[in-house]
Amino acid sequence: MTTSTRRATPGGTTPAASSGDGARAGSRPSRRLDWLWAAALTFVVAVVGSGTPLLWRDELASWNAAVRSTGDLIGMLGHVDAVSGLYYLLLHAWISVFGDSEAMLRMPSAIAMAGAAAFAVLTARTAFDRRTAVFTGLLFALLPSVTRYGQEARSYAFVVLAVTAATWLLLRALDRSSPARWAPYAVAVAAAGLFHIVSLLFLLPHALIVLLRWWSDLRGRTLVAFAVTTALALVPVVPLVLLGQRQVGRQISWIKTPHLRSIADVWNALFGSPLIALAVIGLAMLPLAWPRGRRRALELLLVGAVPILADWVVSQGSTSYFMDRYLLFTMPAWVVLAAAGLAALRPRPLGVAGLAAVILLGLPDQRQIRTEQVKNGVQGEEAAQIIAKGYRPGDGFVPVRGNDSVYMVDFQVEYALPDRVKLRDVFAERSGVANDDLFPVECKQAEQCLGTTQRIWVVTWSGTANPYHKLPKDQAAALEKHYKVVQTTKTHGFQVTLVERVR
Incomplete structure (x- = not known):
């Protein structure tokens, strides 16, 4: 038996690290399963306390869509929220089995974020070394933003999963190109686009990585393989892009055109804390100074930075897509780079101390995430309890909507009502389901919609003595009369x- 000795580079990697040493260096089962404990840790951290915060309005929209029948949901997607369609369908199937409690609604996101942790660790192992992979798993699992979106009944965790998987699969395919390695990459690209169209910006840094590799080794087959794979992956996404463009005016017209300051504001959301953002970005710069492994560090820097800059540029046009949570998929690349920076620190205990310091910085934000107030929006649970206590069959319901429909007061109350309470939405001429929309069509002649309803529960904003505060004038007048x-x-x-x- 012969033994080979590989010297560590000043960056904490081995010479083979820049050519995918993960499989050879990780022959021990414990090393091969680093991704598994990282996924488990991320899942546990995300699940703990996930049933405590009340649903906020975006999550209520997910619930309202997902509890519809499959046919009604597909009908709605033809008019609104098509870009979230795959997530709604997935959540619909999940709810049919596990129910729609706060914890169960959020569990798919926790699972997806756990999967993203696994692929982040695999990326760190492939690009650098096992020490970086271990640091990546710990840092990723304990970031406040990972918990925040791992506890969110929205599609963002699935986008992070798809893009992180695509990045690792691309690195594998570039190390040894074959149809068996490009095929799963195509699946990951398609999934990312179907879960959120804006995430397709990650294809820009991926294309740059391929071009840089081609420039260094002039392997034209790799360039062609990437182009063909990407084109095939985008085929199922194209119809969604076309449909989403028709709905864009209603969906995101409220997003403002970003300024230069907006780029600085993104980092807090990516990491869940301004202090952690500063620490992670600072550490992420260290691998760029390595004499070896610098290429992989540059490639991951492209994955983290280029989509943010590209989104900012695109959003200078007629429609802005620049929203911090839309760019969450760039976060794992920064985490891997920061972990590589920590792994490079000497003496080695300094890296461990640095990792512990970053994690400790996030503890206050981790605690805040698990409070009832973290999700913005008023709480409908108390209102629902009052209605349920005094409910009589045949009672009506008038929530504040109109210009304030975006706050989804009706959804907040309806979600918290027990099944036995069946309220008639008095001023809804057609329900949201009948209208193939999230929201109902309200009566043009409010007085005519009252019918013979004897009692009505009116839910509007507090802070005023007026029981009809913020209701449309015709609705308030009909009730007063x-x-x-x-x-x-x-x-x-x-x-x-x-x-x-x-009477």
């Missing part, structure tokens, strides 16, 4: 008023 106030109860953010018809 035909109903009298029986009781008014204020909650955190809402006031719940029971009115009865004047």
Whole structure:
């Protein structure tokens, strides 16, 4: 038996690290399974406390869409939120098996973020070494933003999973090109686009990586393989892009054109804390100074930085796509680079101390994430409890909507109501389901929609003595004319008023 000795480089890697040493150096089972413990740790951290924060409005939109029948959901996607369609369909299937509690609604995101952790570790192992992979797993799992979006019933964790998987699969395919390695890359690219169109910006740094590799070794087959694979992967995404463009005016018209300052604001959301953002970005710069392994560091820097800059440039046009959570998929690349920077510190205990310091910086934000107030928006649970306590069959329901429909007061209350409570949405001429939309069509003649309803629960904003505050004028006038106030109860953010018809 012969023994080969490989000297570590000043960056903490071995000479083979720049050519995919992960498989050879990680022959021990414990090393091959680094991705597994990282995924498990990320899952546990994300799941703990996930049932405590109440759903905020974006999550309520996910719930409202996912609880519809498959046919009704597909009908809605033809008019609104098509870009979230794959996630809604996945959540619909999940709910049919596991229910729609806060914890269960968020569990798919925790699973997806755990998968992203696994691929981040594999990327670190492939690009650098095992020490970097271990640091990556710990740092990723304990970032506040990972927990934040691992506890969010939205598609962002799935986007992070797809893009992180695609990055690792690209590095593998470039190390040894074959159809068996390009095929899963195509799947990951398609999944990223189907979960969120903006994430396709990661193809820009991927293309740059391929070009840089081609420039260094002039292997034209790799360039062709990447182009063909990407083109095939985008085929199922093209219809979604076309449909999304027709809906874009309604979906994201509220996003403002970014300024230069907007780029600086992104980092806090990517890492969940301004201090952690500063630490991670600083550490991520260290691998660029390595005498060896610098190429992989540059490639990951492209994956982390280019989509942010590209999104900013594109958003200077008629439509802005520059939103911090839309760029969350760049976060794993920064984590791997920061982990590589920590792994390079000498003496070695200095790297461990640095990792511990970064993790400790995030503890206050980890605690905040697990409070009921972390999700912005008023709480509908108390309002629902008041209605449920005084409910009688046949009661009506009037939530504040109109210009304030974006706050989804109706969804907040409906989600928290027990199944036995069936309220008639008095001023809804057609329900959101019947309208193939998230929101109902409200009556043009409010008074005519009252019907014979004897009692109505009115839910609007607190902070005023007016029980009809912020209701459309015709709705408030119809209620004042035909109903009298029986009781008014204020909650955190809402006031719940029971009115009865004047005889």
